[in-house]
Amino acid sequence: MNTDLQIQNKKLELIQWLSTIEDLSFLEKISDLISRERKKDWADEISDVEKQSIEKGIAQANEGKLNPHSKAREIYGKRP
Template identity: 55%
Template sequence: MDIDLQNKKIELIQWLSTLNDESIIEKIMKLRETEKTDWWKEISKEEKKSIDKGIQDADSGKLRSHSEAKKLYEKWL
């Protein structure tokens, strides 16, 4: 992470910790809510297809138990 960005974050945290004006705090909270991004909009088409396929598989009963999956992938864990 960029050191300048990190410093700005620290400066904001310090400023916010001393802030007593409730109206500014409410404005910041509203800004935070509007800035939340929908992760679905941020992922690639391939990732979306993979998730959709996983949901379809689950809906059709094509599932493996945790213990089966663990055995299958234990060499990579």
């Protein structure tokens, strides 16, 4: 079964299951969880070292210190 179909099936299962819940406090907990997940920003979940690396890369790009993609492939050994 392909992934898209699995995702759609899981969504339908959850919709059906949620439609049977009668406990308001439980539904509120689920709603709170969803709200928290929507508010998450990937930048809040990375380490300080990763943030510093991103900032360094942005600074280098702003200074025009860029390498072409071919150079990155050469450095990291990936070939087409």
